Amino acid sequence: PRLIIASSAISFTNHSFFGFIEETGSGKNLKIRLKKAEQLLKEWSKNYTYQKNKIRNFYSMDDVEVSERKLNDYFKENQISYAFSLTSGASRVAPFLRYKRIFAYVNNNINRIAKDLNLKEVSTGSNISFLEPYDEGVFYYLQEVNGVKVVSDIQLYLDLRGYMKRGEEAAEFLLERRLRKQW
Structure with missing residues (x-):
């Protein structure tokens, strides 16, 4: 759910998605997590009403x-x-x-x-x-x-x-x- 919300946020900002996610592991062990969630939310809020x-x-x-x-x-x-x-x-x-x-x-x-x-x-x-x-x-x-x-x-x-x-x-x-x- 966080990545879905993050991708919506990215569409409202001028930032690259990859600046806000972090990948660890590889193959079946690949994990993607949202980092800088608060920064992303604040950027999103600047472009949303x-x-x-x-x-x-x-x-x-x-x-x-x-x-x-x-x-x-x-x-x-x-x-x-x-x-x-x-x-x-x-x-x-x-x-x-x-x-x-x-x-x-x-x-x-x-x-x-x-x-x-x-x-x-x-x-x-x-x-x-x-x-x-x-x-x-x-x-x-x-x-x-x-x-x-x-x-x-x-x-x-x-x-x-x-x-x-x-x-x-x-x-x-x-x-x-x-x-x-x-x-």
């Missing part, structure tokens, strides 16, 4: 906690591919920020979701943002936290780095608390 996805903003009268529960239940009941990210994802895996806006990647059916849940599409003052992914990679290595799907820690880091409202701090918190432990 969640805003490249199509973002549709909505308003709900419910508070964030109630809205997230309703969305999660709706997604499951209707078998809709989804994953919470940014503030909504970080609050579950590495709580650092208080937030009033929900972010969820959703593959399709946004008009139906909005209609069924009585969400109003708005240009300002949104408290729910659906991100239509330009790439299916956001759904790779999803994690489930208390029955809620969240993007992978790497995807969450990338999304947070580009989030203006203390996102960079939250990304660094995630890096310290979770990602470095995996390397």
